[in-house]
Amino acid sequence: MDAADRLADPLACEPVLAVEALAYAWPGGEPLIDLPELTLAPHERLFIEGASGSGKSTLLSIIAGVIRPDRGRVRLLGRDLTELPAARRDRIRADHIGLIFQQFNLIPYLSAADNVLLACRFSPRRRGRCPDPRGEARRLLAHMGIDTPELLARPAARLSIGQQQRVAAARALIGSPELVIADEPTSALDPPLRERFLALLFAECAAAGSALLFVSHDPQLAAAFPRRLRLGAP
Amino acid sequence: MSLLRLTWKGLWSRRAAVLLTLTAMAVSVALLVGVERLREGVRAGFATTVSGTDLIVGPRSGALQLALSALFRIGAAEHAMSWASFEALKRDPAVAWAIPLAFGDSHRDYPVVATNGDYFAHLRYGRGQELVFLAGGAFHEALDAVLGYEVAERLGYRLGDELELTHGIGESGHHHDEAQFTVIGILAPTGTPVDRSVHIPLAGMARIHAGWIGGLPIPGVRVIGTAEWPDQVNAVLLGLHQRTQVFAVQRRLQRQPGEPLSAVLPAVALDQLWGLVAPVERVLRLLALLVFLASALGMAAALLAGMESRRRELAVLRAVGAAPRHLLALVLLEGGLITLAGIAAGVALAGLLVFAAGGWVGGRFGIDLAAVGPGAGLSWLPLLFAVGLGAALVPALAAYRRSLADGLLVRE
Numbered sequence: 190m191d192a193a194d195r196l197a198d199p200l201a202c203e204p205v206l207a208v209e210a211l212a213y214a215w216p217g218g219e220p221l222i223d224l225p226e227l228t229l230a231p232h233e234r235l236f237i238e239g240a241s242g243s244g245k246s247t248l249l250s251i252i253a254g255v256i257r258p259d260r261g262r263v264r265l266l267g268r269d270l271t272e273l274p275a276a277r278r279d280r281i282r283a284d285h286i287g288l289i290f291q292q293f294n295l296i297p298y299l300s301a302a303d304n305v306l307l308a309c310r311f312s313p314r315r316r317g318r319c320p321d322p323r324g325e326a327r328r329l330l331a332h333m334g335i336d337t338p339e340l341l342a343r344p345a346a347r348l349s350i351g352q353q354q355r356v357a358a359a360r361a362l363i364g365s366p367e368l369v370i371a372d373e374p375t376s377a378l379d380p381p382l383r384e385r386f387l388a389l390l391f392a393e394c395a396a397a398g399s400a401l402l403f404v405s406h407d408p409q410l411a412a413a414f415p416r417r418l419r420l421g422a423p
Numbered sequence: 424m425s426l427l428r429l430t431w432k433g434l435w436s437r438r439a440a441v442l443l444t445l446t447a448m449a450v451s452v453a454l455l456v457g458v459e460r461l462r463e464g465v466r467a468g469f470a471t472t473v474s475g476t477d478l479i480v481g482p483r484s485g486a487l488q489l490a491l492s493a494l495f496r497i498g499a500a501e502h503a504m505s506w507a508s509f510e511a512l513k514r515d516p517a518v519a520w521a522i523p524l525a526f527g528d529s530h531r532d533y534p535v536v537a538t539n540g541d542y543f544a545h546l547r548y549g550r551g552q553e554l555v556f557l558a559g560g561a562f563h564e565a566l567d568a569v570l571g572y573e574v575a576e577r578l579g580y581r582l583g584d585e586l587e588l589t590h591g592i593g594e595s596g597h598h599h600d601e602a603q604f605t606v607i608g609i610l611a612p613t614g615t616p617v618d619r620s621v622h623i624p625l626a627g628m629a630r631i632h633a634g635w636i637g638g639l640p641i642p643g644v645r646v647i648g649t650a651e652w653p654d655q656v657n658a659v660l661l662g663l664h665q666r667t668q669v670f671a672v673q674r675r676l677q678r679q680p681g682e683p684l685s686a687v688l689p690a691v692a693l694d695q696l697w698g699l700v701a702p703v704e705r706v707l708r709l710l711a712l713l714v715f716l717a718s719a720l721g722m723a724a725a726l727l728a729g730m731e732s733r734r735r736e737l738a739v740l741r742a743v744g745a746a747p748r749h750l751l752a753l754v755l756l757e758g759g760l761i762t763l764a765g766i767a768a769g770v771a772l773a774g775l776l777v778f779a780a781g782g783w784v785g786g787r788f789g790i791d792l793a794a795v796g797p798g799a800g801l802s803w804l805p806l807l808f809a810v811g812l813g814a815a816l817v818p819a820l821a822a823y824r825r826s827l828a829d830g831l832l833v834r835e
Contacts, residue, residue: 246831246832249831250830250831250832253742253831255741255830255831256830275746275747276746276748279741279744279745279746280744280746282742282744283743283744283745284744288742288743288831290742290831290832293735293738293739293833294739294742295739296429296433296736296739296740297436297736298432298433298435298436299429299432303432307429307739307740307743308743308744310425310426310429310743310744310745311743311744311745311746311749312744344436360743
């Protein structure tokens with residue numbers, strides 16, 4: 190059994206994510222991030238608002254374990270990422286975090302279904318959580334409105350932007366990771382699609398039991414979230 | 424979604440570029456395997472040139488020189504031994520048979536070998552095969568000629584055709600237009616220098632040179648002699664009653680009083696010849712290896728150039744949990760697969776070439792490629808694979824470093 194399972198499952202009240210006194214600056218540059226505190230409970234949805242250049246993408250890279258902060262702590266499911274070596278952080282990201290970006294989420298030459306399955310490739314844990322990964326990928330994609338065999342088999346490069354974002358969401362959700370991080374996932378979409386995408390994402394996060402960390406520069410979207418946080422100029 | 428499947432799909436999506444890289448590699452592998460096969464073919468050809476001959480005897484000279492002229496008709500036969508010495512050899516109780524050989528004339532650049540009927544009776548090649556007449560038979564008259572397979576094939580001679588000889592090699596020599604030789608026999612192909620030889624009786628050679636002084640005809644005098652044998656021969660091939668006596672006979676011949684002679688074991692002479700050729704084949708092999716190295720570097724360059732346009736792909740893989748070492752493995756796997764496919768295609772291409780051109784090479788150069796067997800050159804393949812993988816390490820490390828620098832976001 191994974192240490193994270195022991196920590197995460199019996200103690201449902203333990204936060205999925207707990208950030209303390211986080212600071213980061215580009216080498217030789219001004220301080221980019223100065224975040225005293227950020228917590229995310231299981232199943233919670235949090236909206237982080239930040240203009241471009243406010244360091245939000247960097248913050249997400251730190252939470253995802255790709256970048257190490259200058260100081261502070263980032264606890265994911267009780268484990269401090271800042272104390273772990275890169276390989277362990279990569280493994281934790283594979284096991285517990287689903288990521289959605291603004292665009293270019295997919296491997297262009299892989300089919301929609303294969304792109305979703307990619308999330309299971311680097312995580313035995315997420316593979317273990319869905320006994321039939323192909324069936325689960327199809328189920329998630331069907332929920333996202335990608336359900337014809339032709340669409341499932343089509344290379345990602347030939348899907349519309351809206352379809353690509355929904356495939357990315359399905360990939361983030363397969364294997365029910367504890368945390369889904371979405372970085373401007375709707376900003377490439379037209380307004381009507383935007384709301385539908387958001388509704389789908391909320392529903393599927395709830396179904397998978399994943400907490401959602403949603404980052405956007407667009408304050409209009411914030412209304413849909415119970416809790417909000419502003420990054421940047423204090 | 425295994426890493427292998429991901430790699431395969433990635434390669435397939437770039438199949439045009441991959442195919443070009445792979446083709447370059449296949450051609451270079453085919454070259455290397457081909458050179459190896461040629462080498463083995465030449466070596467086998469050397470070894471099969473003569474069989475059953477225990478000693479080559481000639482005037483005192485180097486072993487290599489004697490073998491080159493006696494077996495390969497290469498080099499001017501400047502020295503000769505007397506007919507009396509040949510007669511003495513023939514009478515030697517240890518000697519089973521003795522084939523006299525005299526050189527010096529040519530027919531349209533094909534060497535002329537003057538000998539007697541023992542040549543067709545006792546000479547063996549390959550694994551002890553006898554000479555076989557495709558048409559006609561051995562000499563009856565002094566002006567008969569027996570053609571090697573290639574001579575007849577190339578020059579279009581048939582039985583009954585007449586031909587003239589030239590003194591020396593090339594067109595500049597004296598034309599023996601005083602005598603026409605009649606083709607009375609054509610030999611089956613052997614893959615040895617016999618195929619390229621025009622055989623005439625010793626008597627014929629003696630007669631067309633009758634009255635010559637110091638290797639030159641007397642101007643204005645056209646004679647056909649009546650001699651049955653020449654004064655001299657250039658080499659004698661000996662078969663012994665007992666092979667085990669070969670060293671004893673060799674020693675005896677070299678030390679006997681009278682005309683100084685050399686006696687050479689064919690295998691020893693061939694080894695010397697091989698030693699002479701070895702640097703050339705080493706250079707050929709080195710060139711082929713360098714061509715492969717160039718194609719491997721070409722592959723590395725293609726993969727490296729592709730890395731820039733694939734930064735987003737690498738970032739996506741990082742986002743789903745791939746560690747930089749996974750990306751290193753991915754690119755290494757791509758290089759490995761291309762190399763493996765290139766090697767396989769190259770070996771197949773070499774096989775195809777041997778199949779298609781083997782007959783031509785055999786006829787033209789007397790190198791039997793098909794006999795070499797498909798194993799030639801294959802021992803190089805692991806090394807080639809390692810070189811390909813080593814070259815792929817360059818783009819693989821680039822992917823590794825790039826993914827560390829880019830993280831999840833590709834900054835344009």
